[in-house]
Amino acid sequence: MPVEEFVAGWISGALGLVLGHPFDTVKLLGFFKGMSFPIASIAVVNSVLFGVYSNTLLALTATSHQEWRAQPPSYTHVFIAGCTGGFVQVYCLAPFDLIKVRLQNQTEPRARPGSPPPRYRGPVHCAVSICQEEGPWGLFRGAWALTLRDTPTMGIYFVTYEWLCRQSTPDDQNPSSATVLAAGGFAGIVSWAVATPLDVIKSRMQMAGLKHRVYRGVLDCMASSVRQEGLGVFFRGLTINSARAFPVNAVTFLSYEYLLRWWG
Numbered sequence: 066m067p068v069e070e071f072v073a074g075w076i077s078g079a080l081g082l083v084l085g086h087p088f089d090t091v092k093l094l095g096f097f098k099g100m101s102f103p104i105a106s107i108a109v110v111n112s113v114l115f116g117v118y119s120n121t122l123l124a125l126t127a128t129s130h131q132e133w134r135a136q137p138p139s140y141t142h143v144f145i146a147g148c149t150g151g152f153v154q155v156y157c158l159a160p161f162d163l164i165k166v167r168l169q170n171q172t173e174p175r176a177r178p179g180s181p182p183p184r185y186r187g188p189v190h191c192a193v194s195i196c197q198e199e200g201p202w203g204l205f206r207g208a209w210a211l212t213l214r215d216t217p218t219m220g221i222y223f224v225t226y227e228w229l230c231r232q233s234t235p236d237d238q239n240p241s242s243a244t245v246l247a248a249g250g251f252a253g254i255v256s257w258a259v260a261t262p263l264d265v266i267k268s269r270m271q272m273a274g275l276k277h278r279v280y281r282g283v284l285d286c287m288a289s290s291v292r293q294e295g296l297g298v299f300f301r302g303l304t305i306n307s308a309r310a311f312p313v314n315a316v317t318f319l320s321y322e323y324l325l326r327w328w329g
């Protein structure tokens with residue numbers, strides 16, 4: 066099984082994240098807070114995503130990565146491989162994402178003197194506390210909503226990227242850096258636009274354990290959110306998600322493509 070894709074996914078995910086972190090945190094009011102944890106986690110998650118995606122595509126098309134420009138895989142294969150990568154990475158992403166959401170949500174804009182210390186002291190303390198208070202499965206709170214969010218939208222992510230690259234690249238050639246940057250950026254925006262409604266639900270379910278709010282499941286969380294806040298609730302964070310998605314995914318795809326070209 067080719068491992069370059071895993072390593073390239075690892076490095077490119079970390080690079081993309083450095084750019085995206087301020088956007089990711091600003092929606093929750095704590096600018097550069099805790100950067101090392103997301104870098105380490107996104108590297109693992111992106112490596113699984115790109116590794117599984119490429120290897121599934123390889124299995125479906127029976128061609129190698131180097132042959133893809135001459136014999137491009139069909140969009141159906143790209144979509145299936147993207148969904149597979151999206152599905153598998155969820156189980157690495159879920160605990161990291163839960164910890165990220167819990168830590169970011171406890172960020173006070175201005176800590177008042179004498180206010181109680183934050184509940185979680187850092188990522189490790191947060192993981193241990195969740196295990197103790199909510200059980201080890203507590204670490205996978207929201208994982209089902211994350212699966213629903215990521216499986217189809219990762220298919221859309223890779224199809225958008227491939228389609229945009231092929232539109233602006235002559236047959237048999239590698240896409241230029243500008244094309245890769247633009248196609249990666251738009252793939253991020255399009256997939257995040259579709260993913261945002263389930264992203265909102267996912268984050269609410271992840272916070273539920275802490276706020277002692279009980280949802281009976283994804284549908285119940287959707288229904289109660291809409292009842293209380295209207296349909297607009299599904300578009301919370303859409304602008305910031307899109308603003309973040311462009312640079313993160315432009316850099317992720319650029320570094321991924323170039324690493325594979327160097328090694329290829």
Ligand SMILES: C[N+](C)(C)CCCC[C@H](N)C(=O)O
Nearest residue numbers: 215218219222256257260313
């Ligand atoms: C599928 N979904 C839209 C959820 C994510 C697609 C992009 C993933 C990337 N690591 C990022 O953080 O932007």
